Amino acid sequence: MSISHFVLPAGIRFGQVSIKHNSSGVLITALSAQKYSPCPICNVRSKTIHSYYHRKLADLSIAGNKVQVLLHCRKFFCGNTKCYRKVFTERFTNELLTYARRFCRTTKTLAKIGLELGGNKGSAISRAIACPISPATMIRTVKKICYCTDQQTSGVIGVDDWAFKKGRNYGTVIVDLVNARIVDLLGDREAETLANWLEKHPEVHTVSRDRASAYALGIRKGAPQAVQVADRFHLLVNLRDALQRSFHKHSAVLKAAFKEFTEQKNPDKPQYVEEISEHSIIKPSVHTPENTSLFTGNVSLQRQFKFEKAKELYSKGYDIGPIAKHLNASRRSIRKYIRLDVLPARTEPVYSPLMSNFDKFRQYLSANYKPGLTTYRQLHQTIVANGFNGKYSSFCDRMNQLVKGGEMQFVSQNENIALKPLPDIKIWSITKLSFMALSDVDKLNVTDKEFLDFLYRSSSIISEASELASQFKKLFYTKEPGSLQKWIERAIKSDSSLKTFAKGILLDYEAVNQAVISSISNGQVEGQVNKLKTIKRKMYGRAGFDLLKTMVLAN
Structure with missing residues (x-):
């Protein structure tokens, strides 16, 4: 058996074969030895040769060398007088298709690479295996792959x-x-x-x-x-969202519980009482306009302008949406402006529980910040130990605004301002609380478990909502028929916010019930x-x- 049977595809008959190695790789010259070829139109076999031509084909690499095959092919006369095709090129078996520039085995290999790696990476791998093609050609090769589009399923x-x-x-x-x-x-x-x-x-x-x-x-x-x-996952997500809405609805109860729980855990530590003095208020160095007739109390010029412009546009017939877009304000603010006759003054700063208490430490930071000697990290660690509830990144942003903006009034370095000690206040986010309420009690740490018990004792409504949520989650483990209906009846009769969640389940009851009782x-x-x-x-x-x-x- 000659070496050509191992190098060239076995489905094509070759006559004279020569193999040469040069700087660009391996060049194989071969002569087609088929006795006849069928006409592509009438499929009648023909042996009458019209002429010869060459096809330059790419093949799989040999020992890491790029391979090119120069195939000497023929053209035939069609012997069928009724066929309109008089001359046709030689046709081969499935190993080499018409107009193809590479053998089918090479195309299949490149298509597998393209399926796994895509265009760019597939092209890079094709160069590594000495069968290079461009990313665009790799994509076209993948697009030509045939697959079944009407597969039968298991049901x-x-x-x-x-x-x-x-x-x-x-x-x-x-x-x-x-x-x-x-x-x-x-x-x-x-x-x-x-x-x-x-x-x-x-x-x-x-x-x-x-x-x-x-x-x-x-x-x-x-x-x-x-x-x-x-889907059980989405049901549990909806359940957690409903539980979070319940916590939001009783945010005042949560804030009181945070404070009482901290006092109960730290009975001997003194509580921090904010002292407001003329030294603790840092006034920004911003020039105030002389024309104060435009202001209501201490309302800024920008806010007063938006207030007057919103009422003017609304009186002309504009809707709230276009007004909010025009003034770069929220719909909620524009709606509030329209309802008010006079814009109320801001008598004191409004602090959100989500905001940091940075302003309480301004006086201390002014006295202790020494450029070149004191770092932000040292100051941050000091005020955190004394009750600062913000992150380091937000602390750096506020410090940069005060220092670079010239708003900080530095106190003499000889003055020594001490901070009052603060107890360690533990605050849980609503998202964290919802996860805690739905988690197994054995998986919670001691502090989380103690706070949940304290919260449930403080609010019977929150306790009932958490108990209902836990019972709904357990339905997927017990898989008892009829348990979902009993849970819905109890949830609808309750005063918790899970009542809306239960009514939503009734709209898709059969599917949810199958999720409870089946293993799919x-x-x-x-x-x-x-x-x-x-x-x-x-x-x-x-x-x-x-x-x-x-x-x-x-x-």
């Missing part, structure tokens, strides 16, 4: 959306939950599109989905016989969506829907 599928561009364009991914593979991609997330797809797949009997109304409607239209299962989950779909995102980002912005669909389904 249990999951549906979810994915983003072409987040916040703008979305598509739909359909996953076979039994075989753990993506079945199809849809170009949008409309109910009609999903219904049309389901009509072509009558074998579908169970569909897992999120709580989007469009998917619920599409499933009812396209597969009315299918059982719908709501949409988690597999979420994993496939993450895989889809990874493939989309490999294409470096070139992933149109058709190409992306090929990248996903051809794998």
